[in-house]
Amino acid sequence: MASDARGATNPMPRFPDGFLWGVSTSAHQIEGAADQRDPSVWDAFTAEPGRVKDNTTAAVACDHYHRYPEDVALLRDLGVGAYRFSISWPRVQSPGGLDFYDRLVDELTAAGVQPVPTLFHWDLPLSVETEGGWLRRETAERFAEYAALVAERLGDRISKWITLNEPAEHTLLGHALGTHAPGKQLMFDALPAAHHQLLAHGLAVRALRAAGVTDIGIANSHGPTWPASDEAADVEAAGFYDVLLNQLFADPLLLGQYPEGLGELMPGDVAADLKVIAEPLDWYGINYYAPTSVGAPQGADIEFGGYTFPAELPFSVREIEGGHPVTDFGWPVIPEALTELLTSFRDRYGDRLPPIVITENGCSYEGIDDQERIAFLDGHLRALHRALEAGVDVRGYFVWSLLDNFEWAEGYARRFGLVHVDYETLKRTPKASYGWLRDVLRAQP
Ligand code: FCB
Numbered sequence: 001m002a003s004d005a006r007g008a009t010n011p012m013p014r015f016p017d018g019f020l021w022g023v024s025t026s027a028h029q030i031e032g033a034a035d036q037r038d039p040s041v042w043d044a045f046t047a048e049p050g051r052v053k054d055n056t057t058a059a060v061a062c063d064h065y066h067r068y069p070e071d072v073a074l075l076r077d078l079g080v081g082a083y084r085f086s087i088s089w090p091r092v093q094s095p096g097g098l099d100f101y102d103r104l105v106d107e108l109t110a111a112g113v114q115p116v117p118t119l120f121h122w123d124l125p126l127s128v129e130t131e132g133g134w135l136r137r138e139t140a141e142r143f144a145e146y147a148a149l150v151a152e153r154l155g156d157r158i159s160k161w162i163t164l165n166e167p168a169e170h171t172l173l174g175h176a177l178g179t180h181a182p183g184k185q186l187m188f189d190a191l192p193a194a195h196h197q198l199l200a201h202g203l204a205v206r207a208l209r210a211a212g213v214t215d216i217g218i219a220n221s222h223g224p225t226w227p228a229s230d231e232a233a234d235v236e237a238a239g240f241y242d243v244l245l246n247q248l249f250a251d252p253l254l255l256g257q258y259p260e261g262l263g264e265l266m267p268g269d270v271a272a273d274l275k276v277i278a279e280p281l282d283w284y285g286i287n288y289y290a291p292t293s294v295g296a297p298q299g300a301d302i303e304f305g306g307y308t309f310p311a312e313l314p315f316s317v318r319e320i321e322g323g324h325p326v327t328d329f330g331w332p333v334i335p336e337a338l339t340e341l342l343t344s345f346r347d348r349y350g351d352r353l354p355p356i357v358i359t360e361n362g363c364s365y366e367g368i369d370d371q372e373r374i375a376f377l378d379g380h381l382r383a384l385h386r387a388l389e390a391g392v393d394v395r396g397y398f399v400w401s402l403l404d405n406f407e408w409a410e411g412y413a414r415r416f417g418l419v420h421v422d423y424e425t426l427k428r429t430p431k432a433s434y435g436w437l438r439d440v441l442r443a444q445p
Helices: 041-046 064-078 089-093 097-110 126-130 138-154 167-177 187-210 232-247 250-255 270-277 336-352 371-389 432-443
Strands: 020-024 082-086 114-120 160-165 215-221 225-227 284-287 292-295 302-304 307-309 316-318 356-360 394-400 419-421 428-430
Touching (some): 041 126, 064 097, 089 097, 089 126, 097 114, 097 138, 160 167, 167 187, 167 307, 187 270, 250 270
Parallel strands (some): 020 394, 082 114, 225 292
Antiparallel strands (some): 302 307, 419 428
């Protein structure tokens, strides 16, 4: 349960010296100022009625583009060492677009908060999508050119970089199921989008290193997959889901190979591409939210956790039994699954695994007195600490998110922020969890 950060009864354990504490956001979800950048796939997607549940768009979002000094002050007062944000490729493409990030990075540096940019958090320029997007190999090359351009401009003030956010979700939701932009429903024909994102990552790592960058990671989504029962069909289906979520991206990155049977489905000279994809990483970012229970297909579409999983998939996502609390999104709150995830990564990848950073962890709840969020974060930090005690090398933890924001196909209905945003007035109000985290950080070395 949540405790007072300084409380004598149940104090938060001490994390190692130099442990990096941060919060995360992404450009499309908070910036707004859509009239001052090129359009992205998300602008086109949200313009189609029914794609976003409340039919909202991110044209204004939190108006962070204009209010960034206030948001940086919130970061400074929270006491985090780092801020993970994303750079909008469509903004960089438009005249003067990089100037915004120049100002933001200066503001962060002056506030003593380390900037940690992600180069791609799902907002592909529409012009790149029109030419084929992630289904086309050239997009990977263009991404590396864009990465080099950004590093040239900001590299003097930024040491830590992230190439891509969650290529697994972007492939599954954006290209296989179509519930996210660009809205493609290709099912397993979406696999080339996975390969080209991985190739884009590897080429960008090379481009960033050529520009003098020495501290590079990627942020991937992972979570334990639990078979719905001991029955062979459920175990097999869960194993398949586990490959898609936990191995399809991590194996090429960390081992230089695809899980068995998947390399053959990828386009191009896969063996040569894998050498690029497996460029050694300085650290590996994990976005963790919840474990997934998976069983054999049930012959019908399944609505789960805000997503529709079509009947023809070779698995079905199930409720996790056991009376766990759930967030407003319906995601189960099971902190010990984070310990399990981290130790399973160490066991699977051994000395091929670089240090881990938790690049996202958080929950959606209504309300400013958000005691559930405090309990969630408290539980997950303790679970992370248990993984440290078990010998897993974790170097940092970033909460998703600083602000309530545009939660993709859910619109503004899901509130993940430590800071409440009133979307009428754009007023920011720190929630109880913001004060709790500030106290936890003050009590750390
Ligand atoms: C992750 C995304 C992030 C946010 C959280 C809730 O999958 O990376 O942008 O939407 O989920």
